[in-house]
Amino acid sequence: EVELSQSGGGLAQPGGSLRLSCAASGFTFSHYTVTWVRQAPGKGLEWISAISGTAYSSFYSDSVKGRFTISRDNSKNVVELQMDSLRADDTAIYYCAKDEVGSMLHWGQGTLVTVSS
Amino acid sequence: DIQMTQSPSAMSASVGDRVIITCRASQDISTYLAWFQQKPGNVPKRLIFGTSNLQSGVPSRFSGSGSGTEFSLTISSLQPEDSATYYCLQHYSYPRAFGQGTKVEI
Numbered sequence: 451e452v453e454l455s456q457s458g459g460g461l462a463q464p465g466g467s468l469r470l471s472c473a474a475s476g477f478t479f480s481h482y483t484v485t486w487v488r489q490a491p492g493k494g495l496e497w498i499s500a501i502s503g504t505a506y507s508s509f510y511s512d513s514v515k516g517r518f519t520i521s522r523d524n525s526k527n528v529v530e531l532q533m534d535s536l537r538a539d540d541t542a543i544y545y546c547a548k549d550e551v552g553s554m555l556h557w558g559q560g561t562l563v564t565v566s567s
Numbered sequence: 568d569i570q571m572t573q574s575p576s577a578m579s580a581s582v583g584d585r586v587i588i589t590c591r592a593s594q595d596i597s598t599y600l601a602w603f604q605q606k607p608g609n610v611p612k613r614l615i616f617g618t619s620n621l622q623s624g625v626p627s628r629f630s631g632s633g634s635g636t637e638f639s640l641t642i643s644s645l646q647p648e649d650s651a652t653y654y655c656l657q658h659y660s661y662p663r664a665f666g667q668g669t670k671v672e673i
Contacts, residue, residue, distance in 0.1 A: 497662060497663040509662055545611070553601035
């Protein structure tokens with residue numbers, strides 16, 4: 451059974467940093483792209499980043515480019531999202547997801563990130 | 568970057584109604600379009616990928632169609648459990664993009 455277990459998140463000050471982690475099991479991890487999606491309170495889904503199975507390619511939305519860094523360790527079946535220079539509008543629930551056929555099929559449980567002084 | 572526009576943003580319908588949600592891409596995305604359902608407090612669930620491919624386990628009352636820039640999600644006979652917000656997603660290129668969502672109330 452595919453499982454994605456998220457950790458990290460919490461409260462950060464504006465300009466601060468947080469690191470999110472997504473631990474995967476139940477599939478051949480290195481074969482799949484992993485994506486991060488976020489959802490601000492009461493708002494819609496926003497795609498923010500993805501990393502290919504080999505980690506050769508990574509992608510970002512304009513809203514996080516230059517501030518967030520996605521990485522993966524295929525020996526540990528983990529994808530991480532390093533979030534720097536956090537702003538109030540980064541406040542959201544963050545989801546990791548495993549891609550199949552180009553879009554997100556299996557999702558983590560989500561983790562809340564709050565940016566506030 | 569590709570932008571996705573959904574309509575309507577919200578709607579109210581009755582059990583048994585046929586419901587159609589549309590999604591427009593700012594440029595040709597062929598058939599690289601997925602649909603997701605999200606209920607309050609829940610993780611999103613993929614319903615359809617590649618415009619018209621029904622995800623395993625999703626009821627057959629859901630269907631998708633379209634190509635190029637115009638797409639639609641149809642619920643043939645609305646059920647109480649279909650009350651949710653629906654999102655389209657283009658998976659033609661990066662960065663990916665969701666539509667703004669359509670809230671369906673029953």
